[in-house]
Amino acid sequence: AQSVAQPEDQVNVAEGNPLTVKCTYSVSGNPYLFWYVQYPNRGLQFLLKYITGDNLVKGSYGFEAEFNKSQTSFHLKKPSALVSDSALYFCAGESNFGNEKLTFGTGTRLTIIP
Amino acid sequence: DGGITQSPKYLFRKEGQNVTLSCEQNLNHDAMYWYRQDPGQGLRLIYYSQIVNDFQKGDIAEGYSVSREKKESFPLTVTSAQKNPTAFYLCASTRAPRYHNEQFFGPGTRLTVL
Numbered sequence: 341a342q343s344v345a346q347p348e349d350q351v352n353v354a355e356g357n358p359l360t361v362k363c364t365y366s367v368s369g370n371p372y373l374f375w376y377v378q379y380p381n382r383g384l385q386f387l388l389k390y391i392t393g394d395n396l397v398k399g400s401y402g403f404e405a406e407f408n409k410s411q412t413s414f415h416l417k418k419p420s421a422l423v424s425d426s427a428l429y430f431c432a433g434e435s436n437f438g439n440e441k442l443t444f445g446t447g448t449r450l451t452i453i454p
Numbered sequence: 455d456g457g458i459t460q461s462p463k464y465l466f467r468k469e470g471q472n473v474t475l476s477c478e479q480n481l482n483h484d485a486m487y488w489y490r491q492d493p494g495q496g497l498r499l500i501y502y503s504q505i506v507n508d509f510q511k512g513d514i515a516e517g518y519s520v521s522r523e524k525k526e527s528f529p530l531t532v533t534s535a536q537k538n539p540t541a542f543y544l545c546a547s548t549r550a551p552r553y554h555n556e557q558f559f560g561p562g563t564r565l566t567v568l
Contacts, residue, residue, distance in 0.1 A: 349494070372554045383458075383544055383559030384497075391554050430496065434554075441512065442557065446496040 363431030477545035
């Protein structure tokens with residue numbers, strides 16, 4: 341069975357510093373990987389996805405993610421954090437076989453400290 | 455504006471009652487999903503539908519039921535058989551093919567059992 345892990349429940353970063361939110365995956369075949377953000381009492385918003393091609397994917401709000409096949413990771417990054425980046429972040433993945441449903445990680449709460 | 459709407463935003467249920475959560479989309483998406491979100495557990499799939507008049511159970515379907523009579527609508531009924539229904543419920547949709555396309559989420563319904 342496929343799985344997505346977010347090893348950190350909480351990440352704190354000072355405003356203006358670079359941020360990283362970690363994600364590792366285990367899927368059969370080649371993975372399709374996604375990052376979503378959730379603000380309090382709201383639905384999830386899509387940030388970016390990796391399907392194939394360039395390992396560095398750029399998305400909304402200045403976020404990017406690096407796909408690393410050897411480490412089975414898809415970490416979310418931003419060069420300079422904003423207070424408004426504070427939210428709950430979810431990594432999700434599925435196989436290119438299309439035979440399993442999208443699996444979500446348990447989420448990482450990112451807090452940017454002014 | 456295209457998007458997904460969910461109603462009501464807050465819902466209170468008494469023990470033994472069935473309640474129905476509404477989900478409507480005007481994105482012309484084929485696939486629709488219902489997720490349950492509990493703190494620290496990420497999103498868990500309840501039911502999904504890839505086409506009108508067809509739907510499949512997700513990972514935690516027990517105590518829930520759905521229908522898909524129209525492409526735009528995918529209501530979820532939380533029955534009295536669901537022992538612990540207090541949670542945040544999210545509806546999502548995606549265009550075909552289901553895999554590798556990002557899901558669009560509604561704003562959610564928070565259900566509380568009194």
